[in-house]
Amino acid sequence: MQTRLPETLLATPEGKRADDILRSCVHCGFCNATCPTYQVLGDELDGPRGRIYLIKELLETDDRQQAKIAQTHLDRCLTCRACETTCPSGVQYGELLEIGRSVLKSRTTRGWRDALSRRWLTRVLPYPQKFARWAAAGRLVKWLLPRQIAGQLPRKVEHRDRTPVAGGPYTRKILLLQGCVQRLATPAVNAAVAQLCNANEVETMTVDGEGCCGGLHLHLGEDVEALDAMRRNLDALQPILDEVEYVVSTASGCGVTLKDYGRLLAHDPKYSALAAEFAGKTIDIAELVGGFNVARKQNFQRIAWHAPCTLQHGQKLTGPVEQILERAGYELVAVNDGHLCCGSAGTYSVLQPDLADQLRTNKLANLTACDPDVIVTANVGCQTHLQAETDLPVLHWAQLLVSADA
Numbered sequence: 512m513q514t515r516l517p518e519t520l521l522a523t524p525e526g527k528r529a530d531d532i533l534r535s536c537v538h539c540g541f542c543n544a545t546c547p548t549y550q551v552l553g554d555e556l557d558g559p560r561g562r563i564y565l566i567k568e569l570l571e572t573d574d575r576q577q578a579k580i581a582q583t584h585l586d587r588c589l590t591c592r593a594c595e596t597t598c599p600s601g602v603q604y605g606e607l608l609e610i611g612r613s614v615l616k617s618r619t620t621r622g623w624r625d626a627l628s629r630r631w632l633t634r635v636l637p638y639p640q641k642f643a644r645w646a647a648a649g650r651l652v653k654w655l656l657p658r659q660i661a662g663q664l665p666r667k668v669e670h671r672d673r674t675p676v677a678g679g680p681y682t683r684k685i686l687l688l689q690g691c692v693q694r695l696a697t698p699a700v701n702a703a704v705a706q707l708c709n710a711n712e713v714e715t716m717t718v719d720g721e722g723c724c725g726g727l728h729l730h731l732g733e734d735v736e737a738l739d740a741m742r743r744n745l746d747a748l749q750p751i752l753d754e755v756e757y758v759v760s761t762a763s764g765c766g767v768t769l770k771d772y773g774r775l776l777a778h779d780p781k782y783s784a785l786a787a788e789f790a791g792k793t794i795d796i797a798e799l800v801g802g803f804n805v806a807r808k809q810n811f812q813r814i815a816w817h818a819p820c821t822l823q824h825g826q827k828l829t830g831p832v833e834q835i836l837e838r839a840g841y842e843l844v845a846v847n848d849g850h851l852c853c854g855s856a857g858t859y860s861v862l863q864p865d866l867a868d869q870l871r872t873n874k875l876a877n878l879t880a881c882d883p884d885v886i887v888t889a890n891v892g893c894q895t896h897l898q899a900e901t902d903l904p905v906l907h908w909a910q911l912l913v914s915a916d917a
């Protein structure tokens with residue numbers, strides 16, 4: 512694709528990168544075939560090719576009207592990156608979208624309701640103590656809340672202590688990240704993972720000062736706040752980094768951002784080396800458990816596997832979870848359209864509730880078509896989003912590798 516970005520923009524790292532990405536797109540449109548929003552809405556501007564064109568115009572001109580149109584269609588993008596997996600030219604759409612959303616933030620305004628929702632999401636969700644207080648209050652007035660928010664509230668905190676048990680001491684040590692939302696919404700996941708690691712003689716360490724990975728801000732176009740969150744996280748985790756073999760994330764939505772710290776902080780003279788080291792040590796839990804002895808520990812037999820977009824498209828990890836579950840003795844049922852997003856997509860289910868509902872309905876129909884006993888996934892957002900509309904249990908896959916009362 513030919514571009515005419517202003518020289519001043521081309522002189523910046525973001526402008527140069529955006530230009531390179533835009534030029535790699537040959538406008539073939541193959542990506543539209545696997546774009547969830549294009550499939551639902553059927554509008555060229557709600558597919559990747561149209562959005563790439565909108566970002567190009569946004570960067571080439573200073574037309575406020577055009578920016579408003581771009582905002583509508585970029586807001587509807589899930590950041591699922593299915594288009595990247597499909598694109599034969601290797602267009603790095605996710606990076607281009609990051610740049611586009613950041614530029615939009617300085618060019619457009621938002622209605623008060625949208626602005627308030629975004630403010631709440633970025634000022635509350637990444638902070639576990641604040642989120643716990645809001646969740647407790649929200650449960651009292653759940654019937655008053657919009658359905659998409661009520662469905663996301665963590666259930667009452669369990670009476671059992673779910674703090675991961677370090678075990679050991681063992682020679683192999685990992686840093687097991689707690690996540691910000693995950694530690695409240697699905698605390699049983701990391702407790703199960705710690706138990707699984709201990710059974711395989713791997714010690715799990717945690718750090719009290721761990722904060723949000725920055726992904727939430729990044730997806731909402733708040734790149735300055737996102738980079739600040741990453742630096743804070745690196746400051747907190749650095750002291751333990753040399754002690755551990757890996758930094759392990761059990762939420763693929765966080766993992767995809769954590770693995771990208773090296774790129775995201777590449778131009779930061781103080782943090783670039785640390786960020787690259789940290790990203791190089793970060794793995795998804797499936798990459799660790801692939802080398803473990805595993806066994807079927809729960810009564811479920813037929814499993815419907817929902818691969819989060821952040822795992823299959825973002826981290827390009829397709830296959831390891833399925834192999835682990837089959838090795839443990841579970842039967843995976845066939846699931847149509849496994850490449851499509853469930854509609855959770857970080858904060859998307861709150862900001863775009865109608866599209867998120869439609870995508871979840873489609874996803875649950877595919878996941879339950881072959882009558883599974885349980886749905887398993889690898890990300891807290893997908894887990895809570897799907898669980899809100901089905902009576903089948905929705906678990907993290909690692910939970911199937913420890914006994915039910917663990």
Ligand code: SF4
Nearest residue numbers: 536537539540542598
């Ligand atoms: S992003 Fe890739 S698949 Fe989509 S139009 Fe551009 S080159 Fe074609």
Ligand code: SF4
Nearest residue numbers: 546588589591592594
């Ligand atoms: S990231 Fe997902 S929703 Fe956005 S354009 Fe690509 S395929 Fe479509």
